[in-house]
Amino acid sequence: MDILRVDLGSRSYPILIGQGLLGERSAFEQHLQANDVLVVSNTVVAPLYLDSLEASLRPRRVVATILPDGESHKTLPTVARILDVLVANRFGRDCAVVALGGGVVGDMAGFAAASYQRGVAFAQVPTTLLAQVDSSVGGKTGVNHPGGKNLIGAFHQPAVVVADTRTLTTLPARELRAGLAEVIKYGLICDAPFFAWLEAHIDSLLAAEPMALAHVIRRSCEIKAQIVGRDEREHGERALLNLGHTFGHAVEAATGYTQWLHGEAIGAGLVMAAAMSSECGHLTPDELERITRLVARAGLPTRIDKVTPDAALTLMRMDKKVQAGRIRLVLLRGIGDAFVTADYAEPALRHTLESYLG
Amino acid sequence: MDILRVDLGSRSYPILIGQGLLGERSAFEQHLQANDVLVVSNTVVAPLYLDSLEASLRPRRVVATILPDGESHKTLPTVARILDVLVANRFGRDCAVVALGGGVVGDMAGFAAASYQRGVAFAQVPTTLLAQVDSSVGGKTGVNHPGGKNLIGAFHQPAVVVADTRTLTTLPARELRAGLAEVIKYGLICDAPFFAWLEAHIDSLLAAEPMALAHVIRRSCEIKAQIVGRDEREHGERALLNLGHTFGHAVEAATGYTQWLHGEAIGAGLVMAAAMSSECGHLTPDELERITRLVARAGLPTRIDKVTPDAALTLMRMDKKVQAGRIRLVLLRGIGDAFVTADYAEPALRHTLESYLG
Numbered sequence: 001m002d003i004l005r006v007d008l009g010s011r012s013y014p015i016l017i018g019q020g021l022l023g024e025r026s027a028f029e030q031h032l033q034a035n036d037v038l039v040v041s042n043t044v045v046a047p048l049y050l051d052s053l054e055a056s057l058r059p060r061r062v063v064a065t066i067l068p069d070g071e072s073h074k075t076l077p078t079v080a081r082i083l084d085v086l087v088a089n090r091f092g093r094d095c096a097v098v099a100l101g102g103g104v105v106g107d108m109a110g111f112a113a114a115s116y117q118r119g120v121a122f123a124q125v126p127t128t129l130l131a132q133v134d135s136s137v138g139g140k141t142g143v144n145h146p147g148g149k150n151l152i153g154a155f156h157q158p159a160v161v162v163a164d165t166r167t168l169t170t171l172p173a174r175e176l177r178a179g180l181a182e183v184i185k186y187g188l189i190c191d192a193p194f195f196a197w198l199e200a201h202i203d204s205l206l207a208a209e210p211m212a213l214a215h216v217i218r219r220s221c222e223i224k225a226q227i228v229g230r231d232e233r234e235h236g237e238r239a240l241l242n243l244g245h246t247f248g249h250a251v252e253a254a255t256g257y258t259q260w261l262h263g264e265a266i267g268a269g270l271v272m273a274a275a276m277s278s279e280c281g282h283l284t285p286d287e288l289e290r291i292t293r294l295v296a297r298a299g300l301p302t303r304i305d306k307v308t309p310d311a312a313l314t315l316m317r318m319d320k321k322v323q324a325g326r327i328r329l330v331l332l333r334g335i336g337d338a339f340v341t342a343d344y345a346e347p348a349l350r351h352t353l354e355s356y357l358g
Numbered sequence: 359m360d361i362l363r364v365d366l367g368s369r370s371y372p373i374l375i376g377q378g379l380l381g382e383r384s385a386f387e388q389h390l391q392a393n394d395v396l397v398v399s400n401t402v403v404a405p406l407y408l409d410s411l412e413a414s415l416r417p418r419r420v421v422a423t424i425l426p427d428g429e430s431h432k433t434l435p436t437v438a439r440i441l442d443v444l445v446a447n448r449f450g451r452d453c454a455v456v457a458l459g460g461g462v463v464g465d466m467a468g469f470a471a472a473s474y475q476r477g478v479a480f481a482q483v484p485t486t487l488l489a490q491v492d493s494s495v496g497g498k499t500g501v502n503h504p505g506g507k508n509l510i511g512a513f514h515q516p517a518v519v520v521a522d523t524r525t526l527t528t529l530p531a532r533e534l535r536a537g538l539a540e541v542i543k544y545g546l547i548c549d550a551p552f553f554a555w556l557e558a559h560i561d562s563l564l565a566a567e568p569m570a571l572a573h574v575i576r577r578s579c580e581i582k583a584q585i586v587g588r589d590e591r592e593h594g595e596r597a598l599l600n601l602g603h604t605f606g607h608a609v610e611a612a613t614g615y616t617q618w619l620h621g622e623a624i625g626a627g628l629v630m631a632a633a634m635s636s637e638c639g640h641l642t643p644d645e646l647e648r649i650t651r652l653v654a655r656a657g658l659p660t661r662i663d664k665v666t667p668d669a670a671l672t673l674m675r676m677d678k679k680v681q682a683g684r685i686r687l688v689l690l691r692g693i694g695d696a697f698v699t700a701d702y703a704e705p706a707l708r709h710t711l712e713s714y715l716g
Contacts, residue, residue: 035682076441080434087505092680115473117678118500118511119591142476147445153476154512233477320475322450324393 007229022164031160034096040109082112096121102128103135110141114156127167129179133220148318149249177299178263192336244269250315267300309353380522389518392454398467440470454479460486461493468499472514485525487537491578506676507607535657536621550694602627608673625658667711
């Protein structure tokens with residue numbers, strides 16, 4: 001078992017990574033004090049892992065609530081349902097909420113934990129690659145609004161993240177590919193050697209080779225934990241983690257959160273961020289080509305049909321990084337060197353969108 | 359103008375207290391940086407003060423949303439309406455939400471500010487005595503659930519509290535009396551001389567004499583600011599501020615949040631907390647009599663009809679201070695000396711409820 005630490009003072013917590021952790025009582029013993037636990041899962045994951053997790057959580061009182069699957073259900077009414085279950089079971093402020101599933105389950109369970117009785121304990125048991133490398137770490141929780149992605153939510157750090165790599169063996173190939181988008185993102189932001197490693201090992205990853213997956217989960221969590229530890233509330237550096245997301249979120253919202261998985265939209269978003277960086281003269285054509293090729297080899301879209309540039313621009317203006325009406329973008333000065341800027345020409349942005357959308 | 363400071367490190371903020379502050383641009387200039395401001399008010403307060411506040415907030419872009427009046431509307435769907443307005447106006451993370459009204463408006467506006475884009479700036483402009491002495495200070499925000507009071511919410515500190523004492527001149531007498539319940543509470547918790555001052559000046563307060571009101575607002579905010587500064591998230595001492603509230607919340611929930619104002623329920627709750635303290639041998643009959651008399655002189659109920667002890671007990675078990683299934687109570691060792699305890703005999707609690715309810 002690997003143990004990484006997210007360093008946030010009194011809100012610090014460990015990320016446990018290993019095969020079969022979900023079934024081990026010791027993974028939860030030390031970090032989850034609560035006697036009453038609500039496990040939040042969905043209709044796809046619960047049949048596979050809920051029994052095993054419940055056994056690991058006993059002798060605590062364990063109640064489970066099973067949500068419908070998919071990003072289109074990541075809404076305030078679904079969170080209200082979780083809150084109803086907590087109230088109906090008379091859980092007190094000393095209870096805990098445990099998310100068993102992917103990013104959607106984690107985001108909603110986390111927001112419910114943040115809001116119930118003004119905040120109760122929370123643990124993440126991510127079962128997708130995307131959740132293990134990204135969404136389960138860092139404390140961002142929330143739901144979508146018809147007007148935009150993740151517009152409603154809270155920062156609420158978990159008490160522990162238990163990433164059981166064995167769950168990836170049951171992960172559909174499409175979900176595995178979606179997770180690779182966030183992995184590629186970490187290389188692009190700050191780790192050129194890791195990006196090169198991904199270029200060399202992408203086929204092993206697509207084949208779900210355990211050693212390769214364990215490496216990318218560990219390295220991804222390391223990078224994310226470092227950045228979050230330095231900037232928990234995204235006043236600066238943490239915004240780099242949104243590379244590709246301003247584009248990707250617009251794609252998701254424009255297609256009603258049903259056509260593309262989050263990671264797929266981020267795949268195309270990374271290519272658009274790279275293309276925009278190239279438009280602005282920050283990135284060479286060769287670098288853009290390397291990035292586009294790796295995204296494509298990961299089985300992710302590199303352009304998006306049926307979304308107009310105008311629709312995307314309207315949605316991008318709802319991005320949480322907008323300041324004084326100006327869309328701030330995460331761009332690349334090179335592979336492994338991301339930065340945030342509002343200093344770009346509008347026509348370059350429009351041209352980028354026209355080249356990759358529609 | 360009086361300025362008090364709530365000391366919470368990077369989340370510290372001032373409480374400004376004075377006549378006519380709501381109409382003064384300077385009250386907001388320094389503490390509210392946002393260019394886009396949503397004012398949240400209700401149908402009773404907005405006609406009186408919204409124009410004046412909007413003028414003080416300009417040249418910022420100001421949008422207003424007017425909620426129905428009353429505790430029965432303090433629900434998650436009403437907060438969702440505030441969030442819809444923020445999204446519809448394309449407000450960014452650099453916007454601010456300003457609450458203009460009493461505790462209900464402040465609690466909902468604050469929870470919306472806490473949840474929008476995972477947290478935007480927030481200011482309180484309380485227009486009731488209760489909000490000026492209690493609910494606008496300390497960062498507790500949230501909504502009720504059919505299963506209990508304030509069960510859903512967040513800690514979200516304001517950037518500034520602007521308490522315009524002139525708004526109390528338009529406050530209905532019933533609302534003024536309700537606010538006095540929280541004022542009496544501060545004396546009971548930790549300031550016996552203040553309690554004696556209230557006994558001597560209750561008639562001036564009921565007559566809404568400005569000097570008397572200014573004194574109680576300042577002293578109440580001082581006490582609350584000190585306690586919140588030492589224990590922001592209610593891990594210990596802050597629970598004392600809930601004196602009378604475990605009883606009072608049960609009364610409110612049992613009567614559907616429509617029959618009694620919050621402060622009225624707290625008035626009866628203070629008497630029940632004192633009676634329970636007396637049952638347990640902590641308080642003399644004379645002290646109980648002084649407390650009961652002051653609550654009655656303030657025009658507040660000292661017992662509650664049509665709520666059964668069983669209904670109250672069931673609701674008290676949903677209180678946020680419940681630990682390991684045990685209702686923790688704030689009791690009194692004397693006037694000015696409150697403490698939290700789970701060490702009491704169940705029959706004493708039942709006897710207290712039977713004496714004051716039903």
